[in-house]
Amino acid sequence: MTRINDVFGALQAGGGKALIPYITAGDPHPQQTVGLMHALVAGGADIIELGVPFSDPMADGPTIQLACERALMHNTSLWNCVEMVAEFRRTNTTTPVVLMGYLNPIEARGLDAFAAYAKQAGVDGVLIVDVAIEEAPEIAPRLRAQGLDCIFLVAPTSSGTRIESIAREASGYLYYVSLKGVTGAATLDVDSVAAKLDEIRAHTKIPVAVGFGIRDAASAAAVSRIADGVVVGSALVSQIEKHQNEAQKLPEILTRMLAEMRAAIDSTHA
């Protein structure tokens, strides 16, 4: 069993839902990232998605683009990201970490070298935003060979046939993109998400986390009623942007924000 499977297994046994925060590694400064990861756990994170900064994040909205730019000002590299996870693992051996990013920085270091290094550091899963199932046959098996889960996106535009092929390649969980757009876009429509989740579940038993458009405790709670997990990214990253010069206060701010979401989610399943 992988750490990710353990988390979903335990949650499902207790009727709980996963809270999955995203932050960009190196934002606002590489030295703060591990502290922020622990702060997310303190706020109730079940899984952490750690963004690998890229110069051309074409699927991300302005909030995460700016986070990438802040991280790249300090030259945060893929290897730095992996090393941050290794440092995080010294004091946390239970919370799964998924690296989320784009293909080019990974290929620049070599896919196999990356997979081995990431596994050794304690990374649990990898989500490569610009690798869909069409290009996955050359990539996903090499990640799986190291025991890494391959997380794939499912979108409102994904047909039944596509969902089936995605589910065959995926492990850990599926990341359902709640709306047509980039990260940090408009508010999601819970009813249409619910309908699509039914369609996805007709094809697969893999847990489905929902992201894009979750900005506060209320929207997190609403999504947790229908999904197995709730991903919150841009809402956290905008807090990092707002308080980027307050290194001391930032962990507490993230913990508090996530704890509100945690409480709202848990209250709907009490």
Add this chain to the structure above:
Amino acid sequence: MRPCGPHARRSDPTCRAINAVLIQSRANPEVIYENLPDARGHFGPYGGRFVAETLMEPLQKLEEAYNALKNDPAFRAELDRDLALYVGRPSPLYPAERLTKKWGGAQIFLKREDLNHTGAHKINNTVGQALLAKHLGKTRIIAETGAGQHGVASATIAARLGLKCVVYMGADDVQRQSPNVYRMKLLGAEVIPVQSGTRTLKDALNEALRDWVTNVDDTFYVIGTVAGPHPYPMLVRDFNAVVGREVINQSQDMLGRQPDALVACVGGGSNAIGLFYPFITNDSVKMYGVEAGGDGIETGRHAAPLSAGHPGVLHGNRTYIMADANGQISATHSISAGLDYPGVGPEHSWLKDIGRVSYVSVTDDEALAAFHELTRVEGIIPALEPAHALAYAKKLAPQMARDQIIVVNLSGRGDKDIFTIAKREGISLT
């Protein structure tokens, strides 16, 4: 005109089919490559479809629609009619006799894409994609632009078809190419300056992709070059291939033979592939793609991924790119906004690897010198992009015999660049 199937003679100049290509590998002459890209949009190891899941289904639908329409006689007739009556095709193949005399050696012919409506080859592709958009029932088109030529071409066709048009343009390019920005606005397009990243063409492309993923139901993304995810590199090539097909016919009519060498500038590579593609199977024609050498390849300040980059993934396809050791995309430099791009169409990467096309570079200064030379010797003001092709032709011609023929793709006119050039040369126009 007869169809050109997989068994057509490889050097048959009358072969006019758009999609049947046979390429013999130089590395391994027994390997004949057919009908690239393959079903997954790959040109050898390059190309493909590297975008987030939301765009996969729309790309699939676009591919299906294009495959259904491209051989549809009614669609082809509509396209041919637009190319003739709206774009003004065929464009002349002009013998540049004074330039030939000055440079010595091979005879220089210019394929006058600068004489098309809107002043560049870009309109060939936008007319085709706009027709596709119409057939798909889309009411809004978006485009990215570097020099502004593709933006102008998109705004133009949008005006004609009554479509809403939004053009993304790097904030630095908006500064460099203000006449084209004004032109787009006159045509009714909304021009959005892109402030992110390096504020040039690559960032405009990111922003256009973000728009498309958000508005995919009613919006058609008119990509201006042979890059992006499959099927764009294929369909932009096919719509520009009219250039090479005309050169085949014009050479036969005017000269009774085919050219010995083709020269075209390569940014994303749409004008180059348009000229090269119909000649790929004709081994006796040498081809040169000229990249922007900027301040010189050795300075690192250039935009020449095929000359000095390496394979990677950018903007939805695998191709040669300029990136650092950590895989972050590098800032590029060229005097020409239209060539200032860190990637290149995947088919060019393939043609480089199999050795079918030679990719070279010239510097800003060499391109500028060629710009002035053509202007003064032939009375043709070229855009800075094809000035790069001319600068290389100037080096190539003296190495060839006088009875040999070089065709240079004069892909656009230079009116848009006169402010850039005046500024660089310290001349005030106000």
